[in-house]
Each structure stands twice: as structure tokens, then as C-alpha cells.
Amino acid sequence: MDGLSAVQTRISEIHTRFLRTPAVSTEAQWASAATSAGLTGTSTTTAATASLTAGSAGGSGAAVVAAATEYLGVPYQWGGTDPATGLDCSGLTQRVFADVGIDLPRTSSQQATAGRPVASLDQAQPGDLVFFDYSSRPGIDHVGIYVGNGKMIAAPQEGEVVKVQDVGKPSVIRRVLPHTATAGSGTGTASGGALAGVPYADLFAQAGAKHGLSPALLAGVAKTESGFNSSAVSPAGAQGLMQFMPATAAGLGVDAADPASAIDGAARYLRTLTDRFGSTDLALAAYNAGPGAVSRAGGIPPYAETQAFVRKVTTAAEAWS
Numbered sequence: 001m002d003g004l005s006a007v008q009t010r011i012s013e014i015h016t017r018f019l020r021t022p023a024v025s026t027e028a029q030w031a032s033a034a035t036s037a038g039l040t041g042t043s044t045t046t047a048a049t050a051s052l053t054a055g056s057a058g059g060s061g062a063a064v065v066a067a068a069t070e071y072l073g074v075p076y077q078w079g080g081t082d083p084a085t086g087l088d089c090s091g092l093t094q095r096v097f098a099d100v101g102i103d104l105p106r107t108s109s110q111q112a113t114a115g116r117p118v119a120s121l122d123q124a125q126p127g128d129l130v131f132f133d134y135s136s137r138p139g140i141d142h143v144g145i146y147v148g149n150g151k152m153i154a155a156p157q158e159g160e161v162v163k164v165q166d167v168g169k170p171s172v173i174r175r176v177l178p179h180t181a182t183a184g185s186g187t188g189t190a191s192g193g194a195l196a197g198v199p200y201a202d203l204f205a206q207a208g209a210k211h212g213l214s215p216a217l218l219a220g221v222a223k224t225e226s227g228f229n230s231s232a233v234s235p236a237g238a239q240g241l242m243q244f245m246p247a248t249a250a251g252l253g254v255d256a257a258d259p260a261s262a263i264d265g266a267a268r269y270l271r272t273l274t275d276r277f278g279s280t281d282l283a284l285a286a287y288n289a290g291p292g293a294v295s296r297a298g299g300i301p302p303y304a305e306t307q308a309f310v311r312k313v314t315t316a317a318e319a320w321s
Contacts, residue, residue, distance in 0.1 A: 060100075060127065060177065061125050061126035061127030061128075061177060062126065062127075063100050063127075064096060064097065064100055064126065064127035064145060064177070065126050065127060065145070065147045065148075065153070067096045067099040067100055068092075068096045068145045068147070068153040069153070070099075071083055071087065071092060071095065071096065071153075071162045072153070072161075072162050072163060072164070073161050073162060073163075074086060074087050074092075074155070074161060074162045075087075075160075075161050076088060076155045076156060076157055076158055076159070076160050076161060076162070077091075078158065079091070080155075081094065081095065081106075083095065087155050087162060088155055089108060089142050089143050089144065089154055089155045089156075090104075090106060090107050090108040090111055090143050091106075091155070092145075092153075092154070092155045092162055093108075093111060093129060093143050093144075093145055094106060094111070096145060097176065097212075101209070101210070102176060102177075102209050102210065102212060103210060103211055103212055103271070104176065104212050105212065105271075105275050108131060108140050108141060108142055108143040109139050109140045109141070109278075110274075110275050110278075111129060111131070111140075111143055111174070111212075112129075112131045112140040112143070112172050112174060113174075113274050113275075113278065113279065113280065114129070114174055114176050114212035114213065114274075115129070115174045115175050115176035115177075115208075115212060115213070115214055116174065116175055116214040116216065116217075116321050117172070117173065117174060117175075118173035118174065118175050119173075120173070121150070121167065121169075121170065121173065123173075124146050124173050125146070125148075125175070126146060126147050126148045127145065127146065127175075127176075127177050128145075128146040128173055128174065128175050128176075128177075129143055129144070129145060129146070129173070129174045129175075129176060130143065130144050130145075130146050130152055130167055130170035130172075130173050131143050131170055131171055131172040131173070131174070132144075132168075132170055132171055133171045140171065140172060142154070144165075144167070146167065146173070147164065150166060150167050151164055151165065151166060151167060152164070152165060152166075152167045153165075176209075176212055177209065178205040178206070178208050178209040178215055195215055195216065195219060195320055198219050198228075198320065199222075199228040200219075200222065200228065200241070200259055200263065201215070201219070203259060203260055203263045203264075204216075204218045204219045204222075204263060206264075207263045207264045207266070207267035208267060210264070210267065211264075211267040211268055211270075211271040212271060213267050213270055213271060213274075214317060214321065215320075216316075216317040216318075216319075216320035216321045217270070217280065217313065217314075217317040218263060218266060218267055218270070219316065219317070219320055220312070220313040220314065220315075220316035220317035220320070221242060221266060221270070221284070221287070221313050222241050222242060222263070222266075223312075223313075223316050224309060224312045224313045224316065225238075225241070225242055225243035226240065226241050226242070226243055228241065229241070230257065230258075230259045230262070231257070239256040239257065240256035240257050240258075240259075240262045241256075241259050241262045241263065242256070242262040242263060242265070242266040243256075244256040244262065244265065244266075248269075249262075249265070252265045252268065252269060253265070254266075266287075269287065270283050270284075270287060273286045273287060273291065276291065277291075277294060280314070281300060281310050281314065282294055282299065282300065284309065284310045284313050284314070285299075285300040285301060285306050285309075285310055287309075288305065288306045288309040288310070289301050289303055289305075289306040293306075
């Protein structure tokens, strides 16, 4: 079976699994979205293959757009996370990014804290998440996947289906995809991008992509906690690159002395804290002082160490973003 036949077979399997028959062929849907994203010149075969293999590479904008097109025509369903029955807006984005190997939180408001900010639509790239505040209550309540040229793929509302539509004016734009980094582990550094020259840059990129966090934020934690010293031990007994207390490391199943395990564990822990408290600053405060201290204070605790920790990490992260 040649490459094109394999991709067409895979597309047929996807359609059967989702119990739907799109009004427009997948090839035409991909072509429309790819043209909107400025990805013309990339064949249907190449794009579809990228969407099926991107998980091992951490994903790319083209792979995200290609993965999103597989859900065009799926009916909207409030709270929906299963394409066989329907998807809501954040169910779609969570599913698409899972397809390329990246974990996102469940709701649009939670997803709006993932990754790193993009200043304006002019700077947005295919694969970025675009968020909207459409309701009378404050906060994010809708999300789509930017495909380029002012277009996005989204699950709009009851009675409609996942489709390509105009972006309009998003309230927030976030980039979840990692900076380009070399493969491998250890003390390697990114071959380009903002983390070039940072120790363990590849591990920060991998963990950030996996858990939906900024690699620069993870690097900022490591710099502040240990100065990138994987053998560091604090006077209080915190260990390793990310300075886990033994009990916390054991609870997370982390080997604090192993940089790969420590960085992944820190990213997983920060993801949980971000989802719980709803902001990066509060998650960092909880990482330093403990979730209980943040809950009791109703914000960043009035501890000089914790306040300095949050400030140093965010300053370092901004310098690398």
C-alpha cells in the first residue's frame, strides 16, 4: 500500500469510528483549512501523516491544523468530549491537542492559562488557541484553534457543527506548542528559539508540551530553585533540579535526582496547581509555600521567600519567552 492509500484508509477508519459522514470530503476540508492557514504547498498526504505522527515530535502548527480538520462536521454538544456523540469548544481543542501528544485542561477558562501569551492576532500562528468572552459573566467561555489568515476551527454552538470560521476579535491568544528543541535528554540545549543555551532545554520543551505549560516557566523554576544543579540539596532537605521535598517526590512518583523525572514531575504538579488556583502566579506560590498556604491566604502568602520566588521565576520566564 502506498503512502496516499494508507492515509485515505486511515481517514476512512476515523470517519467510521466517529459515526459521521461529512458533507465535504476530508481532502477538501484539509485543503480549505490549509489554504486559510497559509499552508498551501503541503500535500494532503503529508499533512495527514503529520497529524498521525506528531505526538512523537511534540506537535507543530501544521499538525494541529491537520488534526483539527479530522473533526470537521462533528455536531456541537454542550459538555461533549466524544466525537461519536458530539464536542463542545473546549472538548474539541482538548481532543485535537491530545491527538498530537499534548495534554490540555478540560474547560476553555482553564485552557486559557496553558502555554504562553501571544500579544495580538497579527502575531498568531497556526495551532495557537484563540479565546473569547461572549457572555455577560466575566471570564473566558469559548475557544477555537487558529488556522491562519483570520480563520479558526471551532465548535460554535448548539445546532451547528465543528467548522472553519472567522476569528473576529479574540480576548486572549495562547501558544501551547513548544519552542523548537533537539531530541534526546540530559543537559542538551535547544538548537534555536528562546531557550537556546539553557541547560536541559529539551526536557523543558518536552514536559511543557506534554502538560500544557510554558517551557520557559519550567526553566525559570529550575533556575530559581537550584541554579540548574541536579545535585542540589537545600537546608530544608529539598532535592534535585526542581527541589522536591522527599515526601512530595514520593507522592508524585518522581525521582528528584533524575532531571527528566524531576522536570516532568514539576510540570505535572504545576499543571495541577494552575488548574486548581486559576493563575500561574498562584500556582508558583503553591509550589513554593504549599497549596494550603495559598488557600489560607486567599492569594500569594505574605512570605518574603514565596513572594520573591514568584517574582524571580516569572522574570526569568519572561526573559526566555
